[in-house]
Amino acid sequence: MPTPVMAGVDGSAESFAAAEWAAREAVRRERPLLLLHARNWHPCRADGEPADAAQRQLARRALRRAEERVRRTCPAVRLSDEQVEGPASAALLSAADRAELLVLGSRGLSGFTGFLVGSVALAVVAKATCPVVLVRAGEEAADEDFPAEEGSAEEGGAEDGSAAGEGASGRIGHRDVVLGLDAGDPSDEVIEFAFEAARLRGARLRVLHAWQPPSAFELGPGDVALADKPQQGREWRGFLSAVLQVWRDKYPGVEVVECVPQDKASTALIRAASAAGLLVVGHRLAERPVGPRTGPVTHAVIHHVGCPVAVVPHP
Template sequence: MIRPVTAGVDGSPESLAAVDWAADEAQRRHLPLHLVHAWQWKPPPSASTSVNEADRRWVGRVLREAVGRVSSRHPGLHLTHEQVAGEPLTALLAAAGWTELLVLGSRGLGSFAGFLLGSVSQGIIARTHRPVVLVRAERQSQDDSLGGTEGQSRPGNVVVGLDLGHPCDELIAFAFEAARVRKAELHVVHAYRSPAAYGFALPQDRAQSDPERMREKARVLMELLHPWRAKWPEVTVTEIVAPGIAAERLLRATSGAGLLIVGRRPYSASLGLHTGPVTHAVLHHAGCPVAVVPGR
């Protein structure tokens, strides 16, 4: 079964940015694109028939405009679409179950880089077993203006955050494939907390041993990535190992990046809608599209 790239559509500038990004990604991966518009109509008791029909026409226009947008920009792309009556969270979770990845729009934090997560986006990221990408309208507009040679935009580096204590095959595979289809460099970032990061005074001998700790972590990362480099020899990989707070290091590494990829631990009902502190932080402050890849 060929899984499509799926985008949620609601007529907002953010969802149109998600549609554009999803269409580009589907074309890169040679996959079909599927658009989903969830609509739950709850007319007030006093609503007239004319009001109902006007709202229904507006709902249909949202999906038609998105379809027309994709068809004009990617005329050869295989495109399907559906309008679902029901809650957006329920409809998009159902669509995510059989898609390669789900793409959603997210509002930016004013003039600052970052995302403003709504309850739908947060609920989907915490629950789905498929990768989810969040795209801001502001960033998509900047990307469109970059241009490039022979009509191809410059995609920027792909950045992935990796926890050496809990490496995730799904996360690493997604990162290498994302870099491959973009012909972009892959920057693998691992940050670790040194004792100094907690505010402890270090004895002289322990302070001098910190470079040894960095070298050991760099060695572990290199060995971890060795089979993946062999599987994707065409991908240029840069390994970054540094002390500090993981979210801060990742955000620094995304300057000029085209995509940031982070992982998420398996969902546990007892934890509620839990995404993890690093993923939570980068989702709110990253200046580029963010892919969240669940582990197993």
């Protein structure tokens, strides 16, 4: 049986949006969709009756509501559901080992309160071995496409990675897939996920490598940093083009725009994703000394980007 696309369902508006997004993705990938509800475990009462009977009923109700919404908006998807015992983060991580990707709802806190996407989602993103996509409440299929009156970025894109010429070109179709990439340490898993996502959607792929001049302590003979800033930008664009060439050859039908802004990576990605249909970032799997953590760029974008965010694990 093909590995499924999974969506975590807990009865919240965010989880229903995640289920609908996952259904569309499952159809694109020709995969079944599994709706998963993780119940917290409770011990049996003295009379032997499980104390979590009410939880099972609530779980069934949440799954049924999610199924109704999915079948209404995406009737072509092959659909099943499952209840598993929690704790939720551990149950979802275990299920993710048998998933093509896992889709979760995100509250999307921001600003001074933006320290948690949700403890469960944050723990899963930090440790999942499959890609995890975070979806905001209210995300709909129409949000993936440009409105008829709205354009996309002009050919080549803005140097800073933003959507230049927005509203002028009249581009019709799926919003760009944006890939945040470190050209100095690229990950094949992350790049392939982004190219495949763009191919499945018929979307343009905007690849962004943000750079900042290193301090004097980081300079060495022959370093790119010894050049002036315009030259550094050209050098980074050359590195990025070289990294992507093999993927351009593998995906000749995907239009690729390369952006090398001089900026903080998180700032550039948040700006570039403002008109995107999907943002793809990587997450290096590693044991960290203090609980499950994500890197600073991933942490920033999952709290502040409005479009769905795919976090792809890699060694």
